[in-house]
Amino acid sequence: MSELNMKDLVSLCKRKGFIFQSSEIYGGINGFWDYGPYGVELKNAIKKFWWDEMVRLRDDVVGQDASIIMHPKVWEASGHVEGFNDPMVDCKECKSRFREDQLKNKEKCDKCGGELTEPKMFNLMLSTQIGASEDSSSTAYLRPETAQSIFTNFKTIQKTSRKKIPFGIAQIGKAFRNEITPRNFTFRSREFEQMEMQYFVDPESETDHYEYWSETRRNFFEKVGIPKEKIRFHEHGDELAHYASKARDIEVEFPFGWQEVEGIHDRGSFDLTQHETFSKEDMKYFDEATKRKFIPHVVETSIGADRLALAILCCAYHVEDLTKEGGKQDLRTVMRFKAHIAPVQVAVLPLIKKLSDEAKEVEILLKKYGFRTEFDTAGQIGRRYRRQDEIGTPFCVTYDFDTRDDHQVTIRFRDSMEQKRVAISDLASYIQGLIVEEM
Ligand code: GAP
DSSP states (O other): OOOOOHHHHHHHHHHTTSEEETTGGGTOOTTOEEEOHHHHHHHHHHHHHHHIIIIITOSSEEEOOOOSBOOTHHHHHTTHHHHOEEEEEEBTTTOOEEEGGGOSOSSBOTTTOOBBOOOEEEEOOEEEEOSSOOSGGGEEEEOSOSHHHHHHTHHHHHHHHTOOSSEEEEEEEEEEOOOSSOBTTTTBOSEEEEEEEEEEEOTTOSSOHHHHHHHHHHHHHHHTTOOGGGEEEEEOSTTOOTTOSEEEEEEEEETTEEEEEEEEEEEETHHHHHHHHHHOOOOOEEETTTTEEEOOEEEEEEEEHHHHHHHHHHHHEEEEEOOOTTSOOOEEEEEOOOTTTOSOSEEEEESSGGGHHHHHHHHHHHHHTTOOEEEOOSSOHHHHHHHHHHHTOSEEEEEOHHHHHHOEEEEEETTTOOEEEEEHHHHHHHHHHHHHHHO
C-alpha cells in the first residue's frame, strides 16, 4: 500500500520484540541493539542459511570460530592501527559530531549551520585492557572485522583440513567499530555480527573467482527475500579500503536510500604477506600440481548479519488495505518473510481453548520435524491470524472440531489468506515441500 517509513518499522520491531535498544531501562546506549525472541530467531535463521550455503553445501569451504580478541600485533600487520580511520568534525556552535565524508555541506554544520572544526582522523577500533596492569603493553582491540583470524589461521586450517587451493574459510562472529555516527536503526552499529569468507586462490589461476563470488553472493540476496529490483552492485573507485585492490558492494535499496550490505573484495596477497612479515611465519602454500610455492591471493565476501536482517525486515514489511466498501478501515500489517527464515514458521491454533490438548500434539509433531512453531489460544481466530501476520508467520494451522473425526487441519496461508484442509499425517511433508519450493 504505502512506502515504508522507518519509524513504523522501528516501532513494529519494538512492539513485537524483534529488536530494541540495548540497556533500554537506562535510556539506551547509542549504536548497540538487542534482539528479542522473534528477532533472535530471524537472525539465527539468516546465519544458519548463510552457513549452509557457504560451508555445509560446499566441498571447497570449511568453517572456523576464532576469539574476538587477538594479539595486538595482528592489527598492526593488518593496517588497522595505522589506517582504520574516519575523518571527524565537530560543530563549534551546537557541538554535534559528524563524519566529514558523510556531510552534505563540508563547510557548515548539517544541524544548525554553525562553523565546523578542522577534520581529525579518528581510529574506529575499540580497545580494552588485558590483565591487571593498565599500560600500553596490555592494550588489546575488539576485532573490527572477523577476517584477520582467518588469515592468521590459514596455514593451520589448510593443513588440518587437507584442503587444496582454491578453498575458503568461513566464519560468523561479532565485530566492533567505534562508529562516529551510528545511525539508521541497526544499519550502522558499534557492535555487530559479520559473516565472512576468505577464498584462497592461486594468483595465476585462470578462473575469475572475484566474478564467480560476486554473482553467487548476489543470488543469495534473492534467496533470503530481497526483490531483484532492490539489489545492485556498486563498483569501488577511489574509495578502496587499504587492503583491497578491487572491490564492489552489493547494495540494497532501503527507505533511506541505496546502501552497502555486503562487500566483495580482491585482497590480493596483502594480508598473508603482512602477517608473514610481522610474525616471521612462512605463509606460503606449496602447490603439488605445479610444484610452485606462493602466497595465495584472497577473494573475500563480507556481509553484516544485522545489516542483512534489517534489509530483510524492510523488504518484508507491508501494509494492506482490506477495507470493505462502506465498512470500517481495515489495515493488515504483514511481514512477508520467506518461509525458510521466518522467525515462526507454523502457528498452531486450536479453534477454542477446549481443543488445546489435541492441538498441542500437532505442534509437538511439527517441532520434532524441526519447524519453528508457536501455540496461540488467546482471542478470536481472526485476531490470532492477524497477530501471526504481523510477525510474518507463513502458515497457520487451525485445529477444529472436525479434526477429531477426519484427522485433518486447516492451513491458512499468510500472503493469499487462502485456506486448505490437510491430513495431519501429511502436514509436515506438505509444509516442508512449500518451504523448499520457495527457497
Ligand atoms: N573484512 C572486510 C570488511 O569488514 P567492510 O565493508 O568494512 O569490510 C563488511 O564490512 C560488512 O560488514 C558491511 O558490508 C556491513 O554489512 C557490515 N558492517 C560494517 N560496518 C558495520 C556497522 N558499523 N554496523 C553494521 N554492520 C556493519
